[in-house]
Amino acid sequence: MGEMIVSLDEDIPLDSTRARFTNLLKRHQQLTDRLTRDSDKMIFDRLSKEFEAARASQSQEVCLDGEEWNDGLLATLRERVHMEADKKDSGNSGFAPVSHLEERIAYRVGNKVIYCLEGARIGIQYETSFAGETYEIYQCVLESKSFLEKMNVLEHTIPFFLPLRDLENDLLSSNAKKFIDNVGDLLHAYVERREQVRLIKELYGNQIRELYHSLPYHMIEFAIDDCDCKVVVSLRYGNLMCELPTKVRVLAWPMHQLKRQCTSPRLSKLASQAIPVRLSFAEDALRIQSLPEAYAEIVVNMPQEIEQIFL
Numbered sequence: 001m002g003e004m005i006v007s008l009d010e011d012i013p014l015d016s017t018r019a020r021f022t023n024l025l026k027r028h029q030q031l032t033d034r035l036t037r038d039s040d041k042m043i044f045d046r047l048s049k050e051f052e053a054a055r056a057s058q059s060q061e062v063c064l065d066g067e068e069w070n071d072g073l074l075a076t077l078r079e080r081v082h083m084e085a086d087k088k089d090s091g092n093s094g095f096a097p098v099s100h101l102e103e104r105i106a107y108r109v110g111n112k113v114i115y116c117l118e119g120a121r122i123g124i125q126y127e128t129s130f131a132g133e134t135y136e137i138y139q140c141v142l143e144s145k146s147f148l149e150k151m152n153v154l155e156h157t158i159p160f161f162l163p164l165r166d167l168e169n170d171l172l173s174s175n176a177k178k179f180i181d182n183v184g185d186l187l188h189a190y191v192e193r194r195e196q197v198r199l200i201k202e203l204y205g206n207q208i209r210e211l212y213h214s215l216p217y218h219m220i221e222f223a224i225d226d227c228d229c230k231v232v233v234s235l236r237y238g239n240l241m242c243e244l245p246t247k248v249r250v251l252a253w254p255m256h257q258l259k260r261q262c263t264s265p266r267l268s269k270l271a272s273q274a275i276p277v278r279l280s281f282a283e284d285a286l287r288i289q290s291l292p293e294a295y296a297e298i299v300v301n302m303p304q305e306i307e308q309i310f311l
Helices: 012-057 071-093 164-172 176-204 265-272 280-288 291-310
Strands: 060-063 105-109 112-117 121-130 133-143 152-156 208-213 219-225 230-236 247-253
Touching (some): 012 152, 071 121, 071 176, 121 176, 152 164, 176 208, 219 291, 230 280
Antiparallel strands (some): 105 112, 121 133, 208 219, 230 247
16 A cells, blocks of 8 residues: 655645635534524514514503612512403403403613513513614513412523523522523623624724634634734633623734745744744733724734744
8 A cells, every 4th residue: 555645844634624614614604594593583573573562552661770670570560460361361251351451561671671461471672782783682581370480481582502591490480580680691791792703803804814703702713814923812701791701812923934924033033933922912901801992902012012022
């Protein structure tokens, strides 16, 4: 059998692997979009119509602030929807006359609006935004068999990759108010991270290479092509309710043709570095600023910082 000779300088296998991996990620994203769109479209359309009808039928919307949004109010809403459901059932069975439903009131708490829905259900509509601009609206419907029994999530339009069921199991039976608030925080942080990534692609797409991220955007990686070195940024968000990363690593090492591309004698040492160097100034910026703000600061300070590091 002929002996296969592998050159250590050959980049074709690595390039081929990177191309296949990139193609796989694109196909995965397309499949995710299709599954999400097709499986949730009917629920999304139906809940959107029901919440719109609830909004149209309300007599007033009360804005709550601070301590006004509490467990006592939530208990009152639960009691109200069960009383209205019992009245409707009694009227339909002929045992009691049908009475008019109580005044329809919706409650706004920050980025969420709480509605009393028919069938002893409570509906929460979450409004997301980024940089003052409104984005998606999500709905979550809670129900319980009786006022004394625990509530559960009946249906929702929240993305499947966010841990709604974990929050339900941990909080809904013991602290329903905290569950409702945490779902809002979860959605806000997800949209915030996603739009930060979208914004740097829009503003600096010509500088960014190999951008990868998880579905909830809690793992983000990308490379920055610089004339003197290649920089790889790795961000991890330990909590899906975080808007800023909890773990940051920024590494820099020379590009393959650095000696031929850069003629500065001060940077010639860079080409001989075998181990990448961590850029602490960039990591510090990413920990305390939004991704677009930190990126702009990193790019401005990059040449000077790189030169100082490798001198």
